[in-house]
């Protein structure tokens with residue numbers, strides 16, 4: 001079992017994430033127990049307040065985020081060892097591959113945890129992403145990874161590949177392969193993806 005290594009700040013150049021900007025520097029997404037508890041509570045609510053694979057995958061991921069956030073080396077090593085042990089059982093069961101280095105906002109929703117989900121460690125994902133089963137975000141062919149905004153939906157059997165930017169409130173259809181940027185408020189479908197429609201005022205909260 002391998003420790004999740006502390007983040008190299010240079011591996012994460014500043015990236016835009018919705019309205020927020022991710023700053024370079026040591027990545028400590030969940031610096032204390034209160035933030036871990038709040039993140040897990042959000043995942044619990046989003047997943048119907050049930051102990052089901054999607055929630056277990058998210059809780060394990062949040063624990064991994066908390067583990068890499070430990071400032072003291074011994075605490076980080078210990079927490080990472082426990083995370084590694086947990087993950088050894090959880091990943092093959094849930095088939096959700098989501099390294100703790102991945103930057104994921106709150107309320108990530110695994111809508112159907114009955115296929116596999118793979119996310120690149122360098123991906124940056126905003127709040128309230130909803131994913132169906134068999135979704136891949138990023139490739140293993142290089143360090144570039146997608147930046148995804150807030151309130152995005154990704155349909156079943158879809159891939160978001162490369163160092164591209166998906167805007168806020170985007171819907172990606174089933175069986176779609178996205179390899180280019182998608183602006184805010186759009187629907188992208190097909191392989192390679194094409195933008196079929198810009199969403200109307202409802203998506204802007206009107």
Ligand SMILES: CC(C)(COP(=O)(O)OP(=O)(O)OC[C@H]1O[C@@H](n2cnc3c(N)ncnc32)[C@H](O)[C@@H]1OP(=O)(O)O)[C@@H](O)C(=O)NCCC(=O)NCCS
Pocket residue numbers: 112132154155156171172173174175176187188189190196197
């Ligand atoms: C992308 C999606 C959200 C769009 O829904 P919508 O806003 O109702 O859009 P429409 O159904 O009006 O489709 C708009 C156009 O895109 C096409 N389209 C929609 N989804 C498509 C897809 N996945 N692949 C290819 N084309 C698609 C439609 O045929 C239509 O084309 P047309 O304008 O030439 O007739 C929806 O089609 C979709 O794919 N949802 C994923 C659902 C999913 O993953 N379900 C899993 C259940 S287990």
